[in-house]
Amino acid sequence: MIAFQRTLLAQELVAALQGKALLGDAHNGLFLAAPRRTGKSTFLQGDLRPALEAAGVVVVYVDLWADARRDPGVLIAESIARALEAQLGVVARTAKKAGLDKVKVGGLEVDTSRIGKVDGLTLTDALRLLHANAAKPVALIVDEAQHALTSEAGEAAMTALKSARDQLNQPGAVKLMLVMSGSDRDKLLRLVHTAAAPFYGSQIQRMPPLGPDFIAYVAALIEAQRPDLRPVDQGLLQQSFAVFGYRPQFFMAALGQMLSPLAALTGRFEPALLEAAMQQQAQDEAQMESDYLGLKPAEQAVLWRMLEQGPRYRPYDAEALRFYRDKTGHPVSVAQVQKALEALRQRMPALVWKSARGEYALEDAAMHRWFEALVQAGRWPPRPGQEQLPFDEE
Ligand SMILES: Nc1ncnc2c1ncn2[C@@H]1O[C@H](COP(=O)(O)OP(=O)(O)O)[C@@H](O)[C@H]1O
Ligand SMILES: [Mg+2]
Structure with missing residues (x-):
């Protein structure tokens, strides 16, 4: 598998994180959103991480989706503890051998038996220690950061990171860089958009998809391997x-x-490739359609309301209840809505996402695009037996 390097983008982001960019406030936290499978994790680990390291930054990376069963707050704490342990390992072992149970690092007294343990230090202390011991700025990359909002410990970790940032950073001296990525802009927004949100006031940036330079790279690979295909139609x-x-x-x-x-x-x-792309798209849509048709009427009504309302969705307000009643043809109680939401959340793969505060959103933002397209085409709601088969000719 070849990986296309996005060096330029990485370098721009490093400068922004260091506070060297003219505009923007990435030094207060960089929030990057892009749909699933468009290369976020690959970029963060394969391009941004090495670029930061080359700029003399200690990098801690954690993917909150890597293990969805573990609490996001714990995952964040562990990733920092691991980095700290790698750094302090020698200091701590020496201290322990010498019979010391406390060492002083960067003005902080550390209980040597607790290094590497999640609850041993606050996140702020752990980050401060990491910074002090390395004598370098620290960057924490949290991949699929919106997942932190699904647990109280995760929310608390986000708040702690913000306070660590405020304590460590001074104007002109960025010691803690925070990078948060997410597959869904609306969910990432919950980290920044209300006064109570951990990173209130920060902006979400759209991480650009791979572009013409990637296409040119692939075309060159093809032309090198298959000279008979020259020139490849890049358009x-x-x-x-x-x-x-x-x-x-x-x-x-x-x-x-x-x-x-x-x-x-x-x-x-090339035309065959375009045809394959269109078939894939039709298959994705057919899958969503059959998922939708497989739901119970109350679940369909709830999902429909979420698709229509997007970030404005409120599950139990009078208007929503009226909507469910209209669509199902009978009254739907709050308990039934709750049950439907829970069923949508428990499916594999889950259709619905829930935050620790009880806010609901669609798990996969691609469903919104599918919904809009069907509405535009006058084909909403899907009806059984009317699915468009992916391989049908028009
Ligand atoms: N720069 C790249 N060059 C080539 N393939 C890539 C690149 N970035 C991503 N991919 C491919 O796309 C897949 C999904 O990428 P990933 O980084 O996991 O996406 P995301 O984190 O946005 O869901 C990867 O497994 C890899 O096969
Ligand atoms: Mg990813």
């Missing part, structure tokens, strides 16, 4: 990539199939 490649939703994995897999010696392809591969 069609770019178009296919867009239809694949800027998801490199699907795009590359389809390309691999087209270019395989086993492919029974006559003629150019």
Whole structure:
């Protein structure tokens, strides 16, 4: 699997995090949103992390989706503790051998037996220690950060990170850099948009999808391997990539199939690639449609309301209850709504997301696009037996 390096983007973000960019407030926290599978984690780990390290920053990376069963607050604390342990390991072991149960690092007294333990230090102390011991700025990258809002410990960790940032950073001296990424802008917004939110006032940036430079790179690879295909039509490649939703994995897999010696392809591969992209899109939509049709009437009504209301969704207000009644043809009680929401949340994969404060949102923002497209086409709501089969010719 080839990985396209996004060095320029990484460098721009490093400068912004250091507070060197003219505009913006990334030094207060950088919030990046982009849809699933468009390459966020790959970029954060493969490009941003090394770029930060090259700039003399200690980097801690944690993906809150890596293990969805673990509490996000604990995952954050553990990732910091691990980095700290790697740094302090020698100091602590030496101290322990010498019979000392406390060491002084960076003006802080540390209980050596507690280093590496999550509850041993506050997050702020752990980050301060990491910074003091390394004598370098620290960057904490929290991937799928919106997941922190699904537990109280996660929320508390976010608040602690904000206070650590405020304590460590002074104007002109950024010691703690925070990078938060998420697959859903609306959920990430909950970290920044109300006065009670941990990072109130910060802006969410859209992480740009892979662009023409990626396409040019892929085209060059193809031309090098298959001189007979020169010149590759980059316009069609770019178009296919867009239809694949800027998801490199699907795009590359389809390309691999087209270019395989086993492919029974006559003629150019580019139009066939575009065709494959359109089929994939139709399949994704057919999947959402069949998921929707498989739900109970109350669940469908709840999901419909969420699709329609987006971030304004309130599950139990009078208008919502009236909506559920209209759609199902009978009154729906608050308890029934609760039950429906819970069922939507417990499905595998889950359709609904819930924050620790009891706010609900769709798990996958792609459903909104699907919904809008069907509404536009006058095909909403889907009806059984009317699914468009992915391979149907128009
Ligand atoms: N820069 C890249 N070059 C090539 N393939 C990539 C690149 N970034 C992502 N991919 C492919 O896309 C898949 C999804 O990327 P990932 O970073 O996990 O997305 P996200 O974190 O946004 O969900 C990866 O497994 C990889 O196959
Ligand atoms: Mg990811």
